[in-house]
Amino acid sequence: MSRIDAKFAALKAEGKAAFVSFVMAGDPDYETSLAIVKGLPAAGVDVIELGMPFTDPMADGPAIQLAGQRALAGGMTLGRVLEMVRSFRVDDQTTPIILMGYYNPIYSMGVERFVAAAKDAGVDGLIVVDLPPEEDDELCLPANAAGLNFIRLATPTTDDTRLPAVARNTSGFVYYVSITGITGAASASAARVAPEVDRVRKATGLPVCVGFGVKTPEASAEIAGVADGVVVGSAIIERIAAGEDTASVLAFVKSLTEAAHGA
Amino acid sequence: MNDTTPNSYRTGPDERGRFGIFGGRFVSETLMPLILDLEAEYEKAKTDPGFWAEMDDLWTHYVGRPSPLYYAERLTEELGGAKIYMKRDELNHTGAHKINNVLGQILLARRMGKTRIIAETGAGQHGVATATVCARFGLECIVFMGATDVERQKPNVFRMKLLGAKVVPVTSGRATLKDAMNEALRDWVTNVENTFYCIGTVAGPHPYPAMVRDFQSIIGKETRAQMMEREGRLPDTLVACIGGGSNAMGLFHPFLDDPEVRIIGVEAGGHGVDDRMEHAASLTGGRPGVLHGNRTYLLQDADGQILEGHSISAGLDYPGIGPEHSWLHDMGRVEYVSVTDDEALAAFQLSCRTEGIIPALEPSHALAHVAKLAPTLPRENLLVMNMCGRGDKDIFTVAEALGSKI
Structure with missing residues (x-):
């Protein structure tokens, strides 16, 4: 059982939804970013998504674009992202870590080399935005073979004829993108999301986490009430961008996780 | 990469949109159903004499071919x-040659019932061509252009505006052509229902490289x-x-x-x-x-x-x-x-x-x-x-x- 499967099984037993946080590795700098990531589990985060910065994040809104630019300006590389995971794993062997980003830096490093290095560093899963099921042989299949979960995005445009393709070769959970749009944009209501979560859960047999547009503890609680997990990224990153210190960022995260877990 | 000589250099791309290892469909899940729709519609249009008759007529009398x-x-x-x-x-x-392709894509957009056209532009030539054809067919047109390029290509920005297009200066990234393309993709992912993305060159996800090539x-x-x-x-x-x-x-x-x-x-x-x-x-x-x-x-x-x-x-x-x-x-x-x-x-x-x-x-x-x-x-x-x-x-x-x- 992978760390991700174990986490979702444990939460299910407790009757809780998962809280998944997204931060950009290296934002605003390596040390601060590592301190924030290390503090996330104590703030109640169940699954950590760590962004791999890229110059051209075509599915992201301004908050995550700028986070990536800050990280790159600070000298972040894919190799340093893996180093950050390795440092995190020194003290924490149970919280799943998922790397999220775009394909080119991985392709540039070499898929075989990346997959081996990620596994070795303690990465559990990958979300690569620009690799749809049609391109599974690029990274999804090699990642699966190495024991990494390849987590897929499902969206409002993923209709029932397409869902089986999305379900194929995926594991861990499905990330349901609640809106057609970019990260940090408008939010979807729980009432609208609930039937979609059911649809995706039935087709894939996997837990469904919902993200894009969740910004407040209230929204976090609402979504957690209808899904297996809730993902928050831009709202946390905006706090980092505003220069809040690590304790203050983590306190905000705690307010989100408590809301989600209480739902 | 590939050391065998094919019988023909003109049969590509394959069914996955690849020319050898190049090409493909590296897009987010939200866009994937849209480009599959576009591919299906283009495959139909390609063999429809009515589609090419309309193209020929416009090429002759509107473009001057x-x-x-x-x-x-x-x-x-x-x-x-x-x-x-x-x-x-x-x-x-x-x-410029840009209009050859824009006409084809706009006719396709009309067949697909899309009413809102988006495009990226660098020097402004593709933006002007898109604004022109949108005006000709009464379609809403939004052109994404890097803020740096808006500044250095003012005459074309004004042309687009005269033609009724909305020019959106893109300040993300380095504010040039590639960022304009990122922003167009972000718009498309947001407005999936009514929007057609008119790409100006033989790049982008399949079927764009093949489609634009065919029109040019x-x-x-x-x-x-x-x-x-x-x-x-x-x-x-x-x-x-x-x-x-x-x-x-x-x-x-x-x-x-x-x-x-x-x-x-x-x-x-x-x-x-x-x-x-x-x-x-x-x-x-x-x-x-x-x-x-x-x-x-x-x-x-x-x-x-x-x-x-x-x-x-x-x-x-x-x-x-x-x-x-x-x-x-x-x-x-x-x-x-x-x-x-x-x-x-x-x-x-x-x-x-x-x-x-x-x-x-x-x-x-x-x-x-x-x-x-x-x-x-x-x-x-x-x-x-x-x-x-x-x-x-x-x-x-x-x-x-x-x-x-x-």
Whole structure:
């Protein structure tokens, strides 16, 4: 059982939804970013998504674009992202870590080399935005073979004829993108999301986490009430961008996780 | 990469949208159903005589096709070698080859019931062509343009506005063409229901590279027929400039299976193709990577982060190139070279002086290579260069580079 499967099984037993946080590795700098990531589990985060910065994040809104630019300006590389995971794993062997980003830096490093290095560093899963099921042989299949979960995005445009393709070769959970749009944009209501979560859960047999547009503890609680997990990224990153210190960022995260877990 | 010679260079892409390892569909899940729809619709249109009849009618009466194949007599004399012809696509309505493709995509958008058209533009030529055709059909048009380019291409920004388009200055990233394309993709992912993304070059996810190529192939088809009529045989040499590579692909594609035709693509060498990376020569100075929906040669750093291209021509400074060019490069069917900003500027003036044609800075790159190549070729060598755009838009840039004040 992978760390991700174990986490979702444990939460299910407790009757809780998962809280998944997204931060950009290296934002605003390596040390601060590592301190924030290390503090996330104590703030109640169940699954950590760590962004791999890229110059051209075509599915992201301004908050995550700028986070990536800050990280790159600070000298972040894919190799340093893996180093950050390795440092995190020194003290924490149970919280799943998922790397999220775009394909080119991985392709540039070499898929075989990346997959081996990620596994070795303690990465559990990958979300690569620009690799749809049609391109599974690029990274999804090699990642699966190495024991990494390849987590897929499902969206409002993923209709029932397409869902089986999305379900194929995926594991861990499905990330349901609640809106057609970019990260940090408008939010979807729980009432609208609930039937979609059911649809995706039935087709894939996997837990469904919902993200894009969740910004407040209230929204976090609402979504957690209808899904297996809730993902928050831009709202946390905006706090980092505003220069809040690590304790203050983590306190905000705690307010989100408590809301989600209480739902 | 692939060391076997295919029976034909004209059968690509395969069902996955690949030319060898290049091309593909590297897009987010939200867009995947949209590009599958587009592919299905294009496959239908491709074999529908009604679709092509409408295209032909517009090409003839709205664009002004066929464009002339012009024997550049004084240039030929001046260079003292190959017999130089210019394919005069700068005489098209809107002043460049871009409209050939835009018409095709807008007709497709209409068939699909889309009412809102988005486009990216660098120099503004594709934006102007898109705004023009949208005005012709009464469609809403939004053009994404890097804030840097909005500043340096003011006449085209005003043209687009006159034509009723909304020009959105893009400030994300480095605020140039690649960022405009990112922003167009972000818009498309948000407005999936009513929006059609009209891409300006032979790049992007499948089916765009093949579709744009097919629409631009009118250039090469006409050239073939015109040369047969004028000279009774095929040309010996083809030369065209390459940013994304749509004018070049349009000229080259109908000749790919004629091995006697030598084909040369000219990239923008900026300040010189070296490790300062102040150029936009993806093939001569980049390596394969994945951006904007396709795998192709890209300007990138050691970590796979995308670099900005540089060229005096705003239409060529894109860090990638169409995937079919990458394949033709690796197969060795097409030769790819680069010329510098200074060489292009000299060729710009050469065309003005010898032929009375003010070329755009983009085809000035092709002409700069012709100026090097033609003197080495015999008089009977029939050379065609693609004069894919006129230079009115560039006079400010050229004036500045030559130290003149307008």
